[in-house]
Amino acid sequence: MESDIATEMAAVRPERVVLAPGIDVARRVTGAAATVVVLLVGLLLAFIAWNGIALFRHSGVPILEVFAPVWQPDPTSGETTYGLLPFILGTLGVVSVAAALAAPLSLGLALFMAEVAPPWARRVMQPAMEVFVGIPSVVYGWLGLTVLVPFLAANGKWAGFTSGFSWFAGSLVLALMILPTVSSVAYDSFRAVPPDLRTASLALGTTRWQTIRHLLLPASGAGIVTAIVLGMMRAAGEALAVQMVIGNRPLIPRSLFQPVTTLTAQITLDMGNTVAGETWNEALWTMGLVLVTMSFAAVVLVRLLTRRAGPR
Amino acid sequence: MRRVLLADQLATAVLWSIAGSVILILIAIIAHFLLAALPDFTPSFLIADPSTDVIGGVGPVLWNSVYVLALTMLVTVPLGVLGAVFMAEYAGTGRLIDLIRFSQELIGSVPSIVVGLFGFAVFVAATGWGFTALAGALALTVFNLPLMTRLAEQAMRAVPDDERSASFALGATKWQTIRHVVLPIAIPGLVTGVILTAGRVFGEAAALLFTAGLATPGRLNFANLNLLDPRSPWSPFHTATTLSVYLWRINSEGTGPVVDQVANLTAAVLIVAVLIFNLGSRALGQLLQRRITGTRS
Structure with missing residues (x-):
């Protein structure tokens, strides 16, 4: 011993x-x-x-050409134009509609988890949300391709769907994918509201819904915006699922029911068909730079929002 | 007054139905793939070679997924845990830790396809390796390292300060305290973190397209143990189309009579893997918690 x-x-x-x-x-x-x-x-x-910046530095494309509405990168089929506007607007459009679709459900879910759910329901929801996040994006894409797109093509003629591959299909798949992200960040911000405030409100004789509406939602405003921005960030960076359902047409998005494309989808599709040093390939890197700039801007925005919300 | 109560009940009902429908959507997605895959599933699908004419299997791609996963974790876990030790135990507050946190957030925000571009430029083109499992694993490390570090840091911060004080009071040094007190108590959280990170690696595809490669998966010769031979499945330098990449690939270029069945089967395998990773990490975390601390929490 x-x-x-x-x-x-x-x-x-x-x-x-x-x-x-x-x-x-x-x-x-x-x-x-x-x-x-x-x-x-x-x-x-x-x-x-x-x-x-190789596109400007090496190939001498004028910087402003990036904002042109026409994408014609193939020198073998005439005059080239490296306009990235269709992709930038496509990404912003697809992501905004996805956020609009996901936000009500996500916030409702977060409220449920934070305020309403009995312990057993919370025990079911938490692992379920983790599985939701964990499902690979290609699986969501394949689901969209085999279920959503044919459904829209068959039943959406009245709305103007031609093939089912569309802005709307892309947004719907993304909405599904960002739902758990948005709701978990929103949940955290609801939980961060001090319990004393809740008790005080309830002690005044308010109902749970009145407390939610007049106390919880205003108090976690910055947190809710943060949740939505983070969701949009995730959606903007998503590549394969979107590429599978969006139709991949480099056109300025005009209708929810028509094919469009995004920055990520175009990089995914074209990277394999181009060679390093080619102007077309350089334009794909420029798209990557635009994406990184967008997501860094979102990170800074989230930082400002969380600072406003005060220390957690 | 009655209107207020009615509104409250209505809101409660709406919130319950939102939660219910989200769960239903999740169950529907999982059931859809499992049911779609069930008629064609045989255990040999997991080990057989892919084929275009008949339902072959995903043997080589499944191997590649596991291989890339292991390689990624081999880099991510030690680096992440060490980094987390610094963040949780040494760094305190200051400019350096702010800079590290900001970097973590930035890299966490970079779209995975852009990480793929970066990986292509650095690990594929600049090194001259070509498309390899190692390049894929390094690209995955780039955006999984912050996640691993954050989860490990949380696990260590959750260790009560009393434990540290007790250890210091016994005369232990800082490092002894970390090694013999903090890390052992944090193990359940660390394990959960490792498995969650692994689940993300397993499902990732966009970052691997231009790093680990998109090659047609062929028969693997496991007898070839030469680690530097790109044809050996054991070599970090072999081209490694993973399961997720394979699913994208057969959808985008696949032709043939059985593409849909193969894709459904592949999706089902991915979903089952996700279920195992997520539910497994929970179960294992709780089990370890009980074993190590002797408490139920």
Whole structure:
């Protein structure tokens, strides 16, 4: 018994590894591991930015041409125009409609989880939401392709659907995918409202719904916006599921019921058909740069919103 | 007064039905794929080679998925846990930790297809490796590292400070405290984090298209143990079309009479894998919690 303790003491004894006085090796090593992510961001930004401006730097395309409404990248079929406007507007359009579709359901779900659900319901919903997030995006895309698109094609003629591949189909698939994201962030912000405020409100004799409407929703306004922005960010970055159902037509989006395309879908489709150094390929990198700029803007927006909402 | 009560009941009913319909949607999605796949499913689908004329299998692609997953976790877990130790135990507050957090948020926001572009430029083109499992794993590490670090940090922050004080009071150093006290208590949370990260890696496709490759999966020769031979399934330098990428690929270029069945089967395999990852991580986390702390929580 005694010897056991002795060996254990011996195993624990090695003091912290000190190379020179004042240098804590563990701190250095873990610090280096934590800093890797900073290097990765720098490297990623540098690569995307450098390759993203190759279109202007190397191929001499005027910067303003990016905002042209026409995408004609193939030099073998006449005059080329590298207008990215159809993709930018396509991404913004698809993402906005997806957020509009997902927001009411997500917020309702978050309210349910935060205020209404009895413990057993919460125990069911939490793992269910995790599974919802975990289903791979290609599976959602395949679902859209084999169920949603044929359904719209068969039943949507009156609304103006021609093939089913459409802005609407893309938005609906994305809405489904971002629903758990939006609701879990919104849930966190509802939970962050101090319970005292709830108790105070209920003590005044209000009903649960009055407390939700007049206290909870106004108090977590910034959190709700954050949830929706994060959802839109996820939707804007989603590539394969959207590409499978959206029809991939590089046109300025005009109708919800017609095929359009997005930045991510076009990168997915064209990357394999182009060669590095080709102007067409450089335009795809520019799309990547636009995407990164959009998502960084969203991150900064979320930071400002959370700061306004105060420390959690 | 009655109107107010009615509104309250109505709102409650609406919130319940929203939750109910979301659950129904989820069940419908899962049931749809399982039912669509059931008639054609045989266990050999999981190991047989893909084919265009008859329902073959997903053996090589499933292998690639598992392989890329393992390779990714081999890099992500040690790096993530070490980084999390720093964030939770050493960093305190200050400019460095702010910078790290901001970087984590930024990289978490980068669309996976853009990570794919980056991976292509760095791990495929610049290294001259071509499309390899290693390039895919490194690309996946780029955007899973922040997730792993965050989950591990949460697990360590959840360890009560009393445990640390007790350890210091016994004369343990900071590092001894971390090694022998904090990390063991945090293990259930760490395991959950690892499995959740793994689930995301398993389903990811966009970042792999231009890094691990889109090649037609062929027969794998497991007898070839040469780790530097790109034809060996054991080599990090073999082209690795994963399950998710395969599903996208057969939809976009697949022709032949059985494409739909194969795609449904593949989707079903992916969904079952997600269920195993998610529910498994919960169960394992709770089990470890009980084993290690001897409490029920």
